Amino acid sequence: MWTLIAQIFPYAIAFTIPLLITSLGGLFSERSGVVNIGLEGLMVVGSFTGAIVIYTLQPIMSPDLAVWIGLLAAALAGGVFAILHAFASINLNANQVISGTAINMMAGALTVFLARNVTGSGNIPIVRGLLRRDVPILSEIPVIGRLFFTSTYATTWLVLAILLLGWYVIYKTSYGLRLRACGEHPHAADSAGVNVYKVRYIAVILSGAFSGLGGGILLVTIAGEFTGSVAGLGFLALAALIFGQWKPLGILGATAFFGLASTIANVSSVIPMLKVIPGVILKVFPYIVTLIALVAFSKSSQAPKAAGEPYEKGKR
Amino acid sequence: GCGTDTGNKSDLQVGMVTDAGTIDDKSFNQGTWEGVKLAEKDLGVSTKYLKPAGTTEADYLKEIGNLYDAGYKFIVTPGFKFETAIFQAQTKYEDAKFVLIDGSPHSGDYNNVVEENTVSIFFAEHESGFLAGVATAVELQEGEVGFIGGMEIPPVQKFNWGFQQGIKYANENHGTNIEIKAENVVYQGSFDNVAAGQQLAAAQFDKGVDAIFCAAGGVGVGAINEAKARVESGENVWIIGVDVDQYADGIYEGEKSVILTSAMKRIDQAAYDMIKAELDGKFPGGQTLNFDAKNNGVGIPEKNPNLSDDTEKVVSDVFTKLKSGDITVSAEQGDLIK
Amino acid sequence: MDYVVEMLNIRKEFPGIVANDDITLKLKKGEIHALLGENGAGKSTLMSILFGLYQADRGQIRVNGKDVNISNPNVANELGIGMVHQHFKLVHNFTVTENIILGLEPKRGLSVDVKSAAKRVKELSEQYGLNVDPNAKIEDVSVGMQQRVEILKMLYRNADILIFDEPTAVLTPQEIEDLMKIMRNLIKEGKSIILITHKLKEIKAVADRCTVIRRGKFIGTVDVDSTTKAQMAEMMVGREVLFSVEKPDKEAGEVILKLDKVSVKSNREGVVAVKDFSLEVKEGEILGLAGVEGNGQSELVEAITGLKDIVSGKIFINGKDISNFSIRERINSGIAHIPEDRQKRGLVLDYTIGQNMVLEIYDRKPFSERGLLNHNAITEYAQQIVEDFDVRAGQGVESVARSLSGGNQQKAIVGREIELNPDLLIAVQPTRGLDVGSIEYIHSRLIEQRNRGKAILLVSLELDEVLNLSDRIAIINSGELVGIVDAKDTNENEIGLMMAGIKRGDTD
């Protein structure tokens, strides 16, 4: 049992991280009052941009440096693409769900189209992603060292740092205070002199940047090539956001659960102990648990009150 | 792109319809298209591929119709999923030629009917897998190997079964000691779940597997990534590629690759040969062709930088015996794993 | 010369309506200046312009003698202008301090310095006698406290010019007294105040001068001391105002509604909103239920209508126990309900008026048969209500409810409920946000129902309304019945005290 857990843990974490950062992006957006169902598409944009940058740079510079530049570009591209959603939902009071759906469709079509124009192929492979490393000293700690500090990606620590920073920003800084106010009661924020539009723009762009980064991390840790899809991870991140009750630590728990559950389901076929459980049970397990968790949390839902409501100055 | 710069010019318009997956799938779609493109370059035919909206017979037939109506009357389709579509197309479009790779036309009842304007091509994937198995066993001498398949479809199954026979053959005839455990032979269930590919490969490597044969499209990409990561952190693990020479996909530094060798089926060759035959007026209409060891339709790459000369020599001997019929490889599961 | 604010010739147009038409208002330093006008006269609009929420189409604003352009609330803040909105603009799950500092957060390094802010809030609270706990969450504090938070918000921003938009509508008489005291304190500290209210009594009590507007137009500014209430009312409405409604004496009949020790849980977790409440409403009487907002009235009404389950007790209609009836069964038993929130509960805004008129009876003949709607019958029925109740709408019954003005929406609802011909009519805030004309009309229809022998339960926050319409008045405080008095032998003072929880006799 222990060896089993120890073995799959690093992979569960690897799977968790892109979900986590994307979910954090969704958190910023929804906490500001803008529902972002386009996380999936924004991840695709990140994955595409990361791939194209790394693909271009790796032959001419240190592969590691290229990867980091690629990740940066992925985040930037995600942020820029999110402006489309911000414009529709903040300036035009569009139905945010529909706008997000359009983002998803556009990202899928546009990136493959561009990929084909740039590389001549709908896929963009990268030679090398990120390497896994043991964290010095810490990996020597019994139990914990084996689980958390062995075979880790640098991006894991980056994302955890961003999460921590995100927590700090949301709960401790003035931007965070304003952000939460905009998601709960934008008119209150407005009359207190907060520029609701600006706060929401920043939040939506951040959600794009984080999702883009999520797509990029997926690329450099797991996928190894851009294929025009992130296989529903963006939607899973959205579910994790709600499962995690719009709280940074909550989404950490929710995404870790998804990471672990889906890794177990994926590798079950090569783990004799798990082979006795019917495959279908293992595969649907994470989804059913999510449904149960949603029911359990439904009473005390922490959903931002104004999420999904277009903000119009005159209206109340 | 039509037109070429080689000076050769031909009126033949060659179309292709892709199966599930993209044209860049590093597998049969890509292989077929590469053969077609080669024909464009060498023989001056004009080419076009279409990607159907779905994977049903209706979707396929629609694209075939589109190609036909646009003047592409030599149509190549890769994958057994085209069997029923080609069955209809070959009579519906009598003046067109069809090349069906990995399948034979039937109406859904598996009673094959290959009309005069159609060629059906099969590959001896089991022989290819067998050679890869022998190469792997001889190169590693001892250790454990595993197999990751995509979906449980005939070509993938045949690769698997052949690979297992190859390992066994080497153990029995070349003194190797390679184990393949039942639990390490898995079908992931898709051709695109990269994360699962990575995780499955990792789980197998962690359990002591030294080399994994991946016949799984995008799932294999995940496995290759995992192998790269491990090799770079000092482990000694390998992946055996499939369909095409995947050496380049496994490159992690300079020229070094985690691809030990690849179990190839020369789809590109087959597509190219059919086009050439058509131009030469020798289109083998009505026939079912088998691409196997005998006609060099399957095999491992000519250059295998990760295989020692000795290994290559052994493999080439085995290859000869396959050609001569001294060795036969079963295309059935029998008492093999999965 | 010593005007702190001068709003000159302000004009503001909304699509289809001129909300402010050439209005001038001048605020002297250190005065309390009342702004009086009917619903929709344009008071809030004018103040929203001063506070930077809207931009005037025309006109000039001077603050301390200087021309200013108040393009947003931040500019207003910088000019020392603060506003307490009628509907509080507070984030419910923030603490008092967080709400106060929002938009103007003190920092320590990168973090918001909540600690020192809380200290400052405490100091301010003590200085002005506001008695506010800086660390309480808004959702846990009373309405009066929330208002004081809004005041603190202004003070925290060093506002010298304070705007109060109808601050007393939600307070108990006691709290109103306190608020007046606070206002006088503020003036002493050198602040100037604009006070919006409909209540002449309050103007008389605290204001120095009063500006009256009517239908967006400036009527005049008067000195409060030298002007009578009646004069001000006339300025406001444009004609002489009768302060009470005509109501013939009438003997009440059988008991229609009987509440027997009813307890109801609050909409907030865990709290009991109504405790062991017993009450009878008889045919031919209007029973007024008076109380400060949030003392269990809403929950009580929801319990009677079936929107909320009761914890214990029994409810009877015409002697029949309906405690376990569904909402629809209660409607069919003879209960009609004019809901408190007309847009949330009363109407499907995206339906036409016609469709809305059968909201409770669409499944009865002749409006539907065997599951199919009969549009003609529905239209005919709605047409009748629209005519009888003077509902004005652009396309008659075909108008989408959303397009109607609030008053007409309300008239439609009242018409629909009366047309149900119920034994018991529950009217909650039936005239909230309506102009005098509509109010008179609706009041007369309610009395007409009473005269026809129906039982009416009137729930209102407006004491005047309760006093004028009711035959008997029940007073509720913290979910408990404080007492029932005859409308004829009570007065505003007594009811006010009872609303604050002081029983009759305790004072005598």
Add this chain to the structure above:
Amino acid sequence: MKKIPKELVVSLLAVVLGLIAGALFMLFTGNNPFAGYSYLIKGGTMSIERLGNTLATASPLILTGLSIAFAFKTGLFNIGAPGQVLFGGFCATAVALSVNAPKPLLLLLSVSAAALGGALWGSVPGFLKAKFNVHEVVSSIMMNWIAYWVVYYAIPAYFKGSFLETESRKIAHQASLRVDWLTKLFDGSYINLGLFIGIIAVFVVAFILNRTVLGYELKSVGFNRHAAEYAGISVNKNIILAMMISGALAGIGGAIIYTGNAANLQIGIVPTQGFDGIAVSLLGANTPIGVLASAIFFGLLYSGKGFMNAMTNIPPEIADTIIATIIYFAATSVLIERGLDKLKRKRRGN
């Protein structure tokens, strides 16, 4: 002059803007947009067979579009249509493969099974929303995955053919929605009874929404659940019912896909028609007739784009880009409306 409905203008403008965006992409890739679009239209219409195929492509989209429009009308966002299509289609396939009956009866059975399966799949998010206020979007996404895996394991376990692990046995002509006279009429195209099912569904849904007590209740709950509750309409019952009807429509779409347009069910594939339904519904302004029109429009796009690709070098992603752009413009219809208002005011001003 009769007033043109605003929704229609918005939808048409969104289409036009989407097509213009597509034209720009074509120009960008060095192609002639006029040629591109004319081949696109020809590809979907130039022969009776192609026309049939266009309608066949549109048929399941009518159902999934109706499914999502119905949910929208009742205040719900049914993003679970893919799962409902899959599970409904699975139920239809199961009946088609295991029941032996005369064709009309068999079709009735399999389509009913699909409706039931879809309704079952829709009822879960409906129930969770009604009873626990769980947002239907998340629960529907979960249900999509559950459908995917249930079908993934059930087909090979119970319905696979002798050769392949990855798809069900072929459905006999007896159990297929394809009928000879229709196939012949349209020159061997894939058109099938699904088209008629779709058209009937359009009228049934329009009838339910506009003329029945049920529709009145469902819409009341959708527009304003508080008012519905106040009026004694059972909110919970109607939410569940709305999701079940929406699911049933999607499920029937699944029957058309797997027992009409195709003749078997392949595992490992999420039916795209489920998501496309969102676009169809939005473009159709969530009205039944609008859905019918926009489904046919999407059918034309999907079935014509192959010919466009064959005749030109326009990349295949163009059609998807056009659709995405149309949806974006439909979402931002405020912009369009504002433009229209401005235009009107200007004209009045003159």
